[in-house]
Amino acid sequence: xxxxxxxxxxxxxxxxxxxxxxxxxxxxxxxxxxxxxxxxxxxxxxxxxxxxxxxxxxxxxxxxxxxxxxxxxxxxxxxxxxxxxxxxxxxxxxxxxxxxxxxxxx
Amino acid sequence: xxxxxxxxxxxxxxxxxxxxxxxxxxxxxxxxxxxxxxxxxxxxxxxxxxxxxxxxxxxxxxxxxxxxxxxxxxxxxxxxxxxxxxxxxxxxxxxxxxxxxxxxxxxxxxxxxxxxxxxxxxxxxxxxxxxxxxxxxxxxxxxxxxxxxxx
Numbered sequence: 001x002x003x004x005x006x007x008x009x010x011x012x013x014x015x016x017x018x019x020x021x022x023x024x025x026x027x028x029x030x031x032x033x034x035x036x037x038x039x040x041x042x043x044x045x046x047x048x049x050x051x052x053x054x055x056x057x058x059x060x061x062x063x064x065x066x067x068x069x070x071x072x073x074x075x076x077x078x079x080x081x082x083x084x085x086x087x088x089x090x091x092x093x094x095x096x097x098x099x100x101x102x103x104x105x106x
Numbered sequence: 107x108x109x110x111x112x113x114x115x116x117x118x119x120x121x122x123x124x125x126x127x128x129x130x131x132x133x134x135x136x137x138x139x140x141x142x143x144x145x146x147x148x149x150x151x152x153x154x155x156x157x158x159x160x161x162x163x164x165x166x167x168x169x170x171x172x173x174x175x176x177x178x179x180x181x182x183x184x185x186x187x188x189x190x191x192x193x194x195x196x197x198x199x200x201x202x203x204x205x206x207x208x209x210x211x212x213x214x215x216x217x218x219x220x221x222x223x224x225x226x227x228x229x230x231x232x233x234x235x236x237x238x239x240x241x242x243x244x245x246x247x248x249x250x251x252x253x254x255x256x257x
Contacts, residue, residue: 061218061220066199066204068172068223069172074220078183078215
């Protein structure tokens with residue numbers, strides 16, 4: 001069960017560039033490992049991460065199997081107004097995981 | 107090691123040939139074919155220039171399964187001075203693709219950190235593509251003691 005965790009400051013000044021940290025628990029099966037019988041364990045990873053603020057894209061990452069298990073991303077966002085960050089992770093199998101964080105901007 | 111004139115000329119010729127054949131980031135070697143192809147697809151055939159982008163990676167990775175890397179591109183991130191994307195490649199992995207970060211004006215800063223898998227000691231390459239079409243790259247060698255492909 002992929003579980004996301006996100007760290008966003010609760011408040012900021014208008015125009016400030018804040019730092020956001022995100023983590024989701026996921027095995028990120030790369031598709032190059034073999035099982036005991038020598039068969040390739042099929043690939044199953046989170047292949048896309050997106051961050052939006054009040055509906056507008058902020059940052060995204062196209063992810064390949066070389067990203068470590070429990071994918072971690074740290075990036076920045078410029079906030080001009082209060083609102084909500086929406087984070088989304090997309091699995092190879094089509095599942096989507098989301099998280100939301102509000103921020104007060106004065 | 108004392109070089110004869112003949113050897114020096116030979117070395118110079120060899121280095122020149124390397125520079126033309128593969129993308130030459132260091133004097134020692136060119137990037138692999140797989141990496142070069144991905145890079146050229148990303149840049150639209152342009153060879154990246156040095157500067158603007160800094161790739162930070164440890165000199166020695168304690169664990170190849172999780173190697174922290176950061177990319178930072180100098181940019182006002184507004185108007186025409188904008189970083190569109192940064193592609194990360196692991197030149198010595200079975201598949202060089204690692205990730206592509208996509209930025210917008212709302213990013214504020216063209217900077218991102220993540221953790222990656224490295225199968226063995228190799229070069230990690232970061233390529234930045236700017237809104238105006240210019241491309242820049244940085245490269246760091248990471249020594250890996252315990253490989254990170256789980257094999």
